[in-house]
Amino acid sequence: MSDSFKAYVLREDDNRKVTGAFEQVATADLPEGDVTVRVAYTTVNYKDGMVMNGIGRLVRSYPHVPGVDFSGTVEASTHAGLAPGDPVVLTGWRVGETRWGGYGELARVPGEFLVRLPDGLTLARAMALGTAGFTAGLAVDTLEAAGMRPDGGEVLVTGASGGVGSVAVALLAAKGYTVVASTGRAETHDYLKGLGAAAIVDRAELAEPPKRPLASERFQAAVDNVGGSTLANLLTQIAYGGAVAAVGLTGGNEVTTTVLPFLLRGVSLLGIDSVMCPKDRRERVWQTIASTLPMDKLDSVSHTHGFDELPVLGRAILKGEVRGRAVVSFEAPRSRGASG
Known part of the structure; x- marks a missing residue:
């Protein structure tokens, strides 16, 4: 595992103004957790827009890495149910609010927060859902x-x-x-x-x-x-x-x-509360979505963006200017869909 990773970091000044910038963050600064994930994709929700722009006081401690959703592969794990290389998805649990989230190349969380990627979904499509x-x-x-x-x-x-x-x-x-x-x-x-x-x-x-x-x-x-x-x-x-x-x-x-x-x-x-929904129900609902939702329909509601577009997307979603689902890739987007 590398000693540092790129992340979008929020900081608060003495006047409580929140600003964000891309930074290299020491891997040792990641929060506690038994699973470290190499993030492949994230997304931008309305709550992310609020957090990125310092609205609603959802974040109480800075510096902070936002991002309430992410998908990727397990990089390291001491959790009994997850091993390096496993594809996983995370939504909820107040990740991106009370603890660091998915707007970085690495994320560390308790393994109980993670759902193994259901059959029929790619990591990109998991974030087209988010x-x-x-x-x-x-x-x-x-x-x-x-x-x-x-x-x-x-x-x-x-x-x-x-x-x-x-x-x-x-x-x-x-x-x-x-x-x-x-x-x-x-x-x-x-x-x-x-x-x-x-x-x-x-x-x-x-x-x-x-x-x-x-x-x-x-x-x-x-x-x-x-x-x-x-x-x-x-x-x-x-x-x-x-x-x-x-x-x-x-x-x-x-x-x-x-x-x-x-x-x-x-x-x-x-x-409907999706944040603290129990894991067993999460897994069942994810499986139902993956087996029922036509993937061409999912691709039609999503559009892929590069990691450097996060600040723009965070402002646009607050203005109602983001239609459907914005998928953010840690690699250059290959197409407007999210099938990769």
Whole structure:
């Protein structure tokens, strides 16, 4: 193992301003953990953009290497279940926040944080999924456990052109569901239909606070990336016994609603937490995604970038300028897809 590695390092000055730069970091400075991974790919999530730009005080100790997701091969291990050369993927566990993450050529974590790369996935495609794809898979798994089925009616995905939404649309369509995608970006309609969306609902139709406590029953279930008024509105349109998986809050974290959808229609509001999800469920959901999601659809929602593009991507994702999934390679990108 080399004595140092390249990483994108954040530092905080006396005025609490956070800045980032590429640096050579001593391997000895890696955090404690029983597995060291040679990182091949990482990605940029909205949370990464916040961390890179010092928003939300998610990081409490500097210097810090961000990156909440990574994939690569085990470089060294004292963990019983992992050996050098094993391909692995990491999402969650507050890596990239409370401990150093994947924006470096090396990462060190507890072995229990790592999932062995499922058959059918490459390291690049694992990062085309990342936290967003895993969250989408977890949402679909949760809704199916609550009774959602392919012949049960339409399933709505809000914020459909983002990372979680894109994978949710493609995964649901691959499973045989009739998917309705909600977006405010007209230029993404063809993109979403290509992923399998049967219909498009303009974001504005759901963004206003609901006018009545119950509207006509339309959707058997929904994957909601937005929260706020959108979540309040769609709760009124969920059919009897249906459910909503809440995965995001781009439209706000406060929801003003009534209990009537819950009391009169038996609707369930299900929270999705992908960060601390137990490892056994992680492995099952990753396997389901790998065996179900069409890889050509995954490639169509991803675009590959070089490691030096991280700062630009970190700013762009906060502005809503990143469509689908940004895969970051520690080698020069070979193509726009993530099949390598």
